[in-house]
Amino acid sequence: MRGRSAAMIVLALALSTQAKLWAGPPAESPEKYLLDSTNRERATRGLQELAWDDALAVSATQHAEQMAARETLSHQFDGEPGLASRVKNAGASFIALAENVALAPTPTELHTEWMNSPPHRANLLDPNLNTIGIAVVEHDGELYAVEDFSRTVPALTLEQQENQLAALAKSRGLELLGDRDDARRACTSGHQPTGGTRAFYLMRFDAISLDDFPDALNRTIASGRYHQAAIGACASNRTDGFGGYRVAMLLY
Numbered sequence: 001m002r003g004r005s006a007a008m009i010v011l012a013l014a015l016s017t018q019a020k021l022w023a024g025p026p027a028e029s030p031e032k033y034l035l036d037s038t039n040r041e042r043a044t045r046g047l048q049e050l051a052w053d054d055a056l057a058v059s060a061t062q063h064a065e066q067m068a069a070r071e072t073l074s075h076q077f078d079g080e081p082g083l084a085s086r087v088k089n090a091g092a093s094f095i096a097l098a099e100n101v102a103l104a105p106t107p108t109e110l111h112t113e114w115m116n117s118p119p120h121r122a123n124l125l126d127p128n129l130n131t132i133g134i135a136v137v138e139h140d141g142e143l144y145a146v147e148d149f150s151r152t153v154p155a156l157t158l159e160q161q162e163n164q165l166a167a168l169a170k171s172r173g174l175e176l177l178g179d180r181d182d183a184r185r186a187c188t189s190g191h192q193p194t195g196g197t198r199a200f201y202l203m204r205f206d207a208i209s210l211d212d213f214p215d216a217l218n219r220t221i222a223s224g225r226y227h228q229a230a231i232g233a234c235a236s237n238r239t240d241g242f243g244g245y246r247v248a249m250l251l252y
Helices: 030-044 054-070 083-090 107-115 118-124 158-171 181-189 215-222
Strands: 004-011 051-053 096-104 131-139 142-151 201-207 228-234 245-251
Touching (some): 030 107, 030 131, 030 142, 054 083, 054 096, 054 131, 054 142, 083 096, 083 142, 107 142, 118 142, 158 228, 181 201, 181 228, 201 215
Parallel strands (some): 051 131
Antiparallel strands (some): 096 142, 201 245, 228 245
């Protein structure tokens, strides 16, 4: 049977906590061959290697078994959860997802198919992805393969998030207030809390990185109208697997 493949990408602007990362698939397995082949391709292009994620591998295995049982390729069968739901249910967290599926007699041919196909190659070499889980299921002499990719971010406590942004605010010349309770309540509600010292400016935002503030907030800080700040983080309320750093900043 001739090899076949298909690719898909799912993206989101929010981020979430980090999925568990593990050492990798079993030695001498088709999954190990495909992981090593992928990371060699990335290394030769100066790209970060992909870390193995067991939750992604569970999701990939579930789907590869479905393809083998049905003897066809698809990213979603009738009655089967979509990629984001499948990955979330397996325990992964992410800010971006992508998937390659293929059918071929050998692992070498699977990898060659993906590298010779522009959309699959794009997933394999995407610099914005940093984790992978792979599953290969044999059926009637053919290998049904799934590669699930994601982007994860460091898991930070709310206090760690606040401290990182507080350091950034200090570098912009702001004095940080020691009491973060008002900012934390504003983060949860989206409104200034009643009582206490009334802030002159409030912004609540979701971010995929804590290396910088949103452009609008940067412009407000640069205006010089405000000299003190309070920063509070809260949990994202997303339920679809795509989470986020949610933060509020009060300026005085």
